[in-house]
Amino acid sequence: MTETRLITPRFALLGSAGLAYFFADGLLVPSVPLYVTGPLAGGDAAVGLAVGAFSLSALLLRPWAGRLADRRGRVISMLVGATVFAVSVACYGLAQSVELLVALRLLTGVGEAFFFVGCVTAMSDLAPAARRGEAISLFSLSLYAGLAVGPPIGERVITVLGFGVVWIVSTGAAGLAVLLAWRVGETRVPSPVDPRGRLVHPAGVLPALLLLALVWGMAGFLAFVPLYAVDVGLSGAGYLLFLFAGIVIVIRSAGARLPDRLGAVRAVRLALACTSAGLLVIGLWRTAPGLVGGTVVLAIGVALGTPSIMVLALQNAPAAERGAVLGTVTMSLDVALGLGPASFGVVAVTSGRGTGFLTAALVAATGLALAGRTLTRTSQPATV
Incomplete structure (x- = not known):
């Protein structure tokens, strides 16, 4: 790879997809605990379960997400991840019990695993080898920006319009991430895939x-x-x-x-x-x-x-x-x-x-x- 330019239209589109996704994620940071202790009348333990379920499924599925990104492409991983995230969040309003919300949060974590791994891998594909550190640093800014702006907006929307609108806005932002990722297209360099298909590399x-x-x-x-x-x-x-x-x-x-x-x-x-x-x-x-x-x-x-x-x-x-x-x-x-x-x-x-x-x-x-x-x-x- 001889190209040394980093900031290209595809790179900017990918960063925008990340920003849209992490904004959707940030909206949920205050909203899920408040929903558990409010409409679902749960306690601290229930909050812990609902919040932690997301990380549990994300942890278990990240190696599978990496394998999918290598075998089927980075864009497929991103599209699957953001779509699963959007569908699961759209269903939060249907959860009338902590148990059902926890199940949906597990599904949201699946979306997190596939989108995050696909996105950061695509970012490494687009970056010249000598500038991958810079690319990953810039990519992380979309995460920080989304998680900085999302929570206060989420709290405000809950106060003014209610939880249902938060779920709709988060779903819409994840849907935007799907569209932007699709516009980025595939970034994988065609090459033989390791036949052993290692999950933990x-x-x-x-x-x-x-x-x-x-x-x-x-x-x-x-x-x-x-x-x-x-x-x-x-x-x-x-x-x-x-x-x-x-x-x-x-x-x-x-x-x-x-x-x-x-x-x-x-x-x-x-x-x-x-x-x-x-x-x-x-x-x-x-x-x-x-x-x-x-x-x-x-x-x-x-x-x-x-x-x-x-x-x-x-x-x-x-x-x-x-x-x-x-x-x-x-x-x-x-x-x-x-x-x-x-x-x-x-x-x-x-x-x-x-x-x-x-x-x-x-x-x-x-x-x-x-x-x-x-x-x-x-x-x-x-x-x-």
């Missing part, structure tokens, strides 16, 4: 472990920083979360080329070092300045880490197996977002929230040690 295992170590601490931070901020004397964590998100957005936009310029191996090590250091500062320096400083360092690590780890995974992945590799790697997101806060909570109950941050720092440091031992040299990119 070996090239994705190490990057998956590194991503798990990176996101584990971030998930615990996002879940407990609102409580910990009060512990250290702050009135709340709103500006801290704004600071965290702002740093991530700046680095993944203005600094989108950092993973490519630093090289994947160096960038991954730097990201895990910053992540573990940020969490360590928060856990050891249990004051407001410690929390602010640790948040800054943690955000730098998270911003740099995810694109770098995905580039690392793709370096040795043949074009025909990119979907399987990314399906394997992204399983870590669901595991970390589920187990990170849960483990943090267990430690916080027994030893305090500060110790929870120290435990999360240990997980990130373990990832750093793993990267230090196994990433002895930069791998050569696969021929495309």
Whole structure:
């Protein structure tokens, strides 16, 4: 691949499809818990089931989504995913019990698995090999934008027009993602597909472990920083979360080329070092300045880490197996977002929230040690 241009009409269309999908997803973030505790009269346990069911099915189906993207094409994976998402959300209003809503949320998670894997794999196809880190960084902005704008709009729509309209708007946004993905067309490079049809791709295992170590601490931070901020004397964590998100957005936009310029191996090590250091500062320096400083360092690590780890995974992945590799790697997101806060909570109950941050720092440091031992040299990119 000799073309070095990244921002093309197809790239922009694909980013727009991602934005439409993640906006649809963002609308559901506040709406599902409120629907469970409101019209369905469920409690906290019911909220946990309804929210968690989405991640469970997404986790289990990501490898299958990767295999479909490799065998049948990226666009098929995106179309199937966004369509399943749209149909399931359209049926939320018919759910008159928590059990039925949980079943529909499992179906929504299936859509998430197929759309996300198909979309990020297509993005890697369209990007020149030397600019894949930049492409993934820019792709992540559509996710952040959708999940930033969707929740407040969802809450407002519920207040003014009710839950039914939220489901309609979310379904419509997912439908728009279907149309935009269809306009993008197929991005897969014709090449022989691995006949073994591996669901869990070996090239994705190490990057998956590194991503798990990176996101584990971030998930615990996002879940407990609102409580910990009060512990250290702050009135709340709103500006801290704004600071965290702002740093991530700046680095993944203005600094989108950092993973490519630093090289994947160096960038991954730097990201895990910053992540573990940020969490360590928060856990050891249990004051407001410690929390602010640790948040800054943690955000730098998270911003740099995810694109770098995905580039690392793709370096040795043949074009025909990119979907399987990314399906394997992204399983870590669901595991970390589920187990990170849960483990943090267990430690916080027994030893305090500060110790929870120290435990999360240990997980990130373990990832750093793993990267230090196994990433002895930069791998050569696969021929495309």
